[in-house]
Amino acid sequence: MPRILRLSHTLGDAPHEPVPADRLLAGTPLQAVANAYSDAGNRFHCGVWEGGVGHWRVQYTEHEFCHLLSGRVRLRGDDGEETLLVAGDSFVVPAGFSGTWEVLETARKLYAIYEPGD
Structure with a gap:
C-alpha cells in the first residue's frame, strides 16, 4: 500500500556539484539535489535543492x-520578464520556459516536477 x-x-x-560550464554565465555556484520521490513512470519527482550564488x-x-x-x-x-523570489515564496516554472536562473x-527550495509525456 x-x-x-x-x-x-x-x-x-547529497553531493554539491558545479553548474555545467556550457550553461554558466557568472559565478562558481555549486548545486545539490536530494530527490525524495519519483513515481513508477519516472515522470513525477520531488525533493529539496540547494544552489550557491551564481547565474546560469x-x-x-x-x-x-x-x-x-x-x-x-x-x-x-x-x-x-524578470521575477524576484524570496524565502517563503511559492511559484511554478512551466514547461517551455527559457531564460536564466540567478x-x-x-x-534552498522544495520542488515537485512533472515531466509531460510525448
Whole structure:
C-alpha cells in the first residue's frame, strides 16, 4: 500500500556539484539535489535543492512547482520578464520556459516536477 512521504528540508549527504560550464554565465555556484520521490513512470519527482550564488541558463521541458525555503533568486525569461523570489515564496516554472536562473543569496527550495509525456 502506498505510504505518505514526509519531505525533509535537509540535503543529507547529497553531493554539491558545479553548474555545467556550457550553461554558466557568472559565478562558481555549486548545486545539490536530494530527490525524495519519483513515481513508477519516472515522470513525477520531488525533493529539496540547494544552489550557491551564481547565474546560469535554463530551458525547462518539465513543469516545476517550487517553495523557496531560504535565499533569494531571480528568474529572467528570454522575453526580458524578470521575477524576484524570496524565502517563503511559492511559484511554478512551466514547461517551455527559457531564460536564466540567478541565485542572489544561497537558496534552498522544495520542488515537485512533472515531466509531460510525448
